[in-house]
Amino acid sequence: MNKLLIVGTVxxxxxxxxxxxxxxxxxxxxxxxxxxxxxxxxxxxxVSVVGDDFPQEYLDxxxxxxxxxxxxxxxxxxxxxxxxxxxxxxxxxRDTLVTELNVLADFQPKVPQDYKNAEIVMLGNLxxxxxxxxxxxxxxxxxxxxxxxxxFWMDCALPELLAIxxxxxxxxxxxxxxxxxxxxxxxxxxxxxxxxxxxxxxxxKKGEHGAxxxxxxxxxxAPALPLEEVFDPTGxxxxxxxxxxxxxxxxxxxxxxNMKNAIIHGSNLASFSVEKFGTERMLDLDKKxxxxxxxxxxxxxxxxxxx
Amino acid sequence: MNKLLIVGTVxxxxxxxxxxxxxxxxxxxxxxxxxxxxxxxxxxxxVSVVGDDFPQEYLDxxxxxxxxxxxxxxxxxxxxxxxxxxxxxxxxxRDTLVTELNVLADFQPKVPQDYKNAEIVMLGNLxxxxxxxxxxxxxxxxxxxxxxxxxFWMDCALPELLAIxxxxxxxxxxxxxxxxxxxxxxxxxxxxxxxxxxxxxxxxKKGEHGAxxxxxxxxxxAPALPLEEVFDPTGxxxxxxxxxxxxxxxxxxxxxxNMKNAIIHGSNLASFSVEKFGTERMLDLDKKxxxxxxxxxxxxxxxxxxx
Numbered sequence: 001m002n003k004l005l006i007v008g009t010v011x012x013x014x015x016x017x018x019x020x021x022x023x024x025x026x027x028x029x030x031x032x033x034x035x036x037x038x039x040x041x042x043x044x045x046x047v048s049v050v051g052d053d054f055p056q057e058y059l060d061x062x063x064x065x066x067x068x069x070x071x072x073x074x075x076x077x078x079x080x081x082x083x084x085x086x087x088x089x090x091x092x093x094r095d096t097l098v099t100e101l102n103v104l105a106d107f108q109p110k111v112p113q114d115y116k117n118a119e120i121v122m123l124g125n126l127x128x129x130x131x132x133x134x135x136x137x138x139x140x141x142x143x144x145x146x147x148x149x150x151x152f153w154m155d156c157a158l159p160e161l162l163a164i165x166x167x168x169x170x171x172x173x174x175x176x177x178x179x180x181x182x183x184x185x186x187x188x189x190x191x192x193x194x195x196x197x198x199x200x201x202x203x204x205k206k207g208e209h210g211a212x213x214x215x216x217x218x219x220x221x222a223p224a225l226p227l228e229e230v231f232d233p234t235g236x237x238x239x240x241x242x243x244x245x246x247x248x249x250x251x252x253x254x255x256x257x258n259m260k261n262a263i264i265h266g267s268n269l270a271s272f273s274v275e276k277f278g279t280e281r282m283l284d285l286d287k288k289x290x291x292x293x294x295x296x297x298x299x300x301x302x303x304x305x306x307x
Numbered sequence: 308m309n310k311l312l313i314v315g316t317v318x319x320x321x322x323x324x325x326x327x328x329x330x331x332x333x334x335x336x337x338x339x340x341x342x343x344x345x346x347x348x349x350x351x352x353x354v355s356v357v358g359d360d361f362p363q364e365y366l367d368x369x370x371x372x373x374x375x376x377x378x379x380x381x382x383x384x385x386x387x388x389x390x391x392x393x394x395x396x397x398x399x400x401r402d403t404l405v406t407e408l409n410v411l412a413d414f415q416p417k418v419p420q421d422y423k424n425a426e427i428v429m430l431g432n433l434x435x436x437x438x439x440x441x442x443x444x445x446x447x448x449x450x451x452x453x454x455x456x457x458x459f460w461m462d463c464a465l466p467e468l469l470a471i472x473x474x475x476x477x478x479x480x481x482x483x484x485x486x487x488x489x490x491x492x493x494x495x496x497x498x499x500x501x502x503x504x505x506x507x508x509x510x511x512k513k514g515e516h517g518a519x520x521x522x523x524x525x526x527x528x529a530p531a532l533p534l535e536e537v538f539d540p541t542g543x544x545x546x547x548x549x550x551x552x553x554x555x556x557x558x559x560x561x562x563x564x565n566m567k568n569a570i571i572h573g574s575n576l577a578s579f580s581v582e583k584f585g586t587e588r589m590l591d592l593d594k595k596x597x598x599x600x601x602x603x604x605x606x607x608x609x610x611x612x613x614x
Contacts, residue, residue, distance in 0.1 A: 089492075090492070185396075185397070186534070186535055186536055186537075187533055188533050188534060188535045189535055189536075206516070209513070209516040209517075210516075210517075210530070212533060218606070219533055219606075219607055220606070220607060220608075220610070221530045221533070221607050221608055222610075223517070223528045223530065226494055226495050226519060226526055226528070227493070227495060228493055228495045228496055229493055229496075230493075257611065260610040260611075261610055261611065261612050264610055264612055265612075291614060294612060294614055295614055298612070298614065299525070299526075299527070300526055300527060300528050301527075301528055301608050301609075301610075302608075302609060303527070303529075303567040303568055303571055303608075304564065304567075304568065305568050305571060305572075305601060305605070307598060307601055307602055307605065
């Protein structure tokens with residue numbers, strides 16, 4: 001079984017949407033990535049940090065899904081990273097209400113020895129120096145390194161971000177971030193500029209409008225599944241990244257054609273994630289439902305024009 | 308050869324985009340629909356009205372493409388409908404600067420005798436009473452009636468609009484109009500409500516984000532082709548409608564599966580239309596380019612997940 005190394009936050013989230021609000025619940029990029037990747041036949045480990053206020057029950061939930069948590073440092077007397085956000089009525093925009101870095105402020109990631117030869121590395125959204133440190137610790141060159149990031153690091157750590165972008169094979173960012181990073185409005189032009197920064201593959205996430213995969217002149221597009229109701233978009237991008245990297249790890253095939261499939265798997269899993277608050281829907285999801293919705297993706301996009 | 312009857316405006320447009328501006332040029336919904344449908348093997352006719360200020364050269368341009376213009380009334384001493392618009396920087400929104408109805412104000416459409424048994428009727432954007440009048444003149448029931456409309460008629464002629472919506476098989480509108488018409492934000496819910504108003508098929512156009520086709524529980528999605536630059540979106544929706552109805556007319560197959568192909572043909576042709584001002588790109592487009600871009604649509608969306 002191939003190994004997937006995941007780095008990212010494991011955190012508390014408090015979310016408010018037009019449909020309701022939550023107390024502090026399980027969140028964090030690595031949490032969503034790990035749970036999503038666990039739908040594939042892979043060995044995975046999370047590198048992260050929490051405080052000793054983090055419930056054992058949440059850690060158990062990860063180990064129950066065969067995620068190796070030996071790389072999650074528990075800081076004694078420390079407080080876990082906390083994010084709180086309020087979504088607007090259209091759910092396409094949100095305000096961050098609270099960001100408490102807490103133990104994340106001094107985080108020094110430590111990759112478990114057993115994962116220093118992981119085939120695939122998924123660098124979830126975190127400070128670019130933490131992402132770099134994880135790559136530095138690898139003892140064999142991974143088959144594929146995937147990076148997720150956000151506009152926050154473009155604003156306040158751009159040189160460090162550009163340095164890690166140079167080292168990865170795939171970058172996943174949203175449309176506004178792609179525009180900010182490249183200075184180009186057209187996503188085709190933005191992707192071309194980001195290619196020049198290093199990544200051979202550029203994935204631009206457009207939320208409810210789907211995702212684009214660019215590889216040189218080649219483009220693939222996966223729609224988001226049209227849903228009756230999007231309940232909570234939190235973690236959708238991370239769930240997408242987890243499905244993408246999980247499927248690539250399982251198949252051990254980093255061709256462009258297989259990445260198309262990975263994009264579909266990522267979009268498919270993300271379509272469940274937004275149906276309930278936080279990780280709730282992903283935790284009660286079974287593989288039958290996953291396959292059934294993959295069929296919907298096929299009928300949503302496949303057509304028969306003969307050329 | 309099957310017959311396609313088109314009703315809609317034939318007009319002057321003056322367009323300003325971030326890339327430049329035009330004088331009064333050839334425009335109008337029926338113009339774009341007719342030119343787009345002329346890429347298929349069909350007999351087509353336009354029902355419309357112009358003033359005698361309308362250049363013969365523009366009319367010749369339509370007859371050169373084998374479009375029957377005997378249903379385009381030329382009003383002596385009348386002035387042709389004129390629209391002028393200014394697109395904002397992102398090209399996703401625009402301000403209407405001028406709307407001069409002119410000869411359109413008293414337009415009484417007359418369907419040419421030879422088209423009263425047309426297989427397919429494409430009701431382009433116009434007053435709903437004009438659209439109804441065209442349907443009333445049909446002597447045999449068309450295989451498919453397609454309606455395009457816009458928010459303007461929802462604001463100022465809603466009962467008449469609802470009456471014609473009840474009589475059509477397919478409605479094509481954009482996402483904001485679907486929300487306005489249905490009172491639902493979710494496009495899935497909006498489509499369900501619009502189904503109840505009459506049309507068995509609901510096409511929701513999302514501009515650069517593609518188009519959705521709803522038929523009961525079934526959904527198909529066609530992306531817009533990612534372009535380096537969108538130069539002028541004017542007429543893209545009409546070009547889409549022309550490609551859709553033109554292909555359906557040619558194939559004479561009104562199944563859901565064939566409508567998927569029609570949506571792709573419509574999206575394909577619309578992707579050319581936006582590359583230059585007005586009808587310019589469509590008029591210098593050849594069939595080889597059309598086929599070549601259809602291949603791009605295939606590689607953009609088709610994947611190989613086995614289920």
